[in-house]
Structures are given as C-alpha cells and as structure tokens.
Amino acid sequence: MKNTLGTAAIGASLLAAIAAPSAAFGGDGDVRWRKIVGILDANNVVGGILGSSQPRSALGGEARINLNDGTVEFEVRGLVQAGGNQVGTTLIAPLGIKGTIICRPGQSNESVIDTPVVPLSPRGDAQFDGSFTSSTAGCSTTDIAFLIRNALGGSWIANGAIRVP
Numbered sequence: 001m002k003n004t005l006g007t008a009a010i011g012a013s014l015l016a017a018i019a020a021p022s023a024a025f026g027g028d029g030d031v032r033w034r035k036i037v038g039i040l041d042a043n044n045v046v047g048g049i050l051g052s053s054q055p056r057s058a059l060g061g062e063a064r065i066n067l068n069d070g071t072v073e074f075e076v077r078g079l080v081q082a083g084g085n086q087v088g089t090t091l092i093a094p095l096g097i098k099g100t101i102i103c104r105p106g107q108s109n110e111s112v113i114d115t116p117v118v119p120l121s122p123r124g125d126a127q128f129d130g131s132f133t134s135s136t137a138g139c140s141t142t143d144i145a146f147l148i149r150n151a152l153g154g155s156w157i158a159n160g161a162i163r164v165p
Contacts, residue, residue, distance in 0.1 A: 029068035031141045033160025036061030036076045036148065042083070046145055047102035047110050052155040057082040058124070063146050063160045065101060067136045072115055072128065074099045076148055079124040079158055090124045095151040097126055102147065103139035111138070117151040 038056030045051065059078030065071070076097070081087050099115040113132045120126045126148075146160030 029066045029141065031065050031067065031144060031146075032164040033063045033146050034162040034164060035160070036063065036074070036079075036158050037161045038079060038082060038158045039156060046147060046156060046159070047105035047112060049100070049102070049112065049147065049149070049154065049156050052150065052157045054084040054086075055082040056080065056157045058158050061158075063099065065132075065136070065144075065146070067139045067141060067144075070131045070136045072099055072101075072130065072132055074115075074146075074148070074160075075125075075127040076158060077123075077125050079120065079126070079148070090120055090122055096120055097157070098149050098151055099128055100147045100149050100156070101132070101136070101139065102145045103136070104143050105145045107143075113139075114149070 036058050038058045039051045040055055041051065042053050042055050043051055057078070057080060058076055061074065061076035061079075063072070063074035065073075079097075080090055096117040096119045098117045101113050102110055103113070104110045113134050113136060115128050115130065115132055118126050118128045147156040148158035149156045
C-alpha cells in the first residue's frame, strides 16, 4: 500500500510540474520564437513597417527577448531573396540587418524597438546577442512581434515564427 501511495504521489507531483507554467517562458519577461522565416507576402505591413518588395526565404533561426532587462538574442540562417533578379542572393541587406520588436502591433500606442545593426554573411547568416537600443518597458509578452529588418531602408525581410510565450 505504501509503495502504491508513494508512486501516486510522485505521479501527481510530476503532473503538477508539467501543467504549471514555466517561469522561463513568459513568467519572467521572456518571449521566444523557435523559427525565423523570410517574408512571404512582399510589401506586407506589420506595425506600420513596410515589408520588402520581394519575398525572402530562410533556412532557420530563432530569437529570444527579455522584456524586463531588454536583452535580446537572435540568429538567422540562410536568409536570401526568393524572387526578382537577385533570387538566391543576400544582396537584400548590404549594410546589415537589425532585430526589431513591435509592442502592441496595430494599436494606436504601438512601439518599435530595434537592436544595433549586425552584418549579414554572404550565406545569409547573422546573429546578435545584446540589448535593444531603447527600453522595452511597457511591452507585454502576449502582444508582441519580432522582425528582421534591412538596415538600409528599414523594410522587414523576415519574422519570428512559432512563438513560445
């Protein structure tokens, strides 16, 4: 009987731990995107930011931000043009790229916050690990978008997808 009760107690503890929200995902200001994808619909507008005039593709990447301390990490792999005469090339961002969050996209009080610019390699790879250029105070983990933008002109060329709150 003791063994059965002990096993049941352990099982109940495991179920409670699995069901409880993790502090690493949203409880402490963290927001993650498991994948970075290129813009599919050219000229699409997100939070007042115009998308590029050509579609893009990306092999992958990911992003993590912490709204409490303003830190951000992102990586993008294989980001290239998927249309036009430069299809398959990285001529999309000759001066580099930057990560951007849009807090409250589409609302009258939305805010746009960028990272410093980082280079995009000839293979379409880039990464950043640092802080945003201004405060993320007032942003919510539930109403936010992550974009990769061309440093020249500022159009968005990729976005965070498969968000984990």
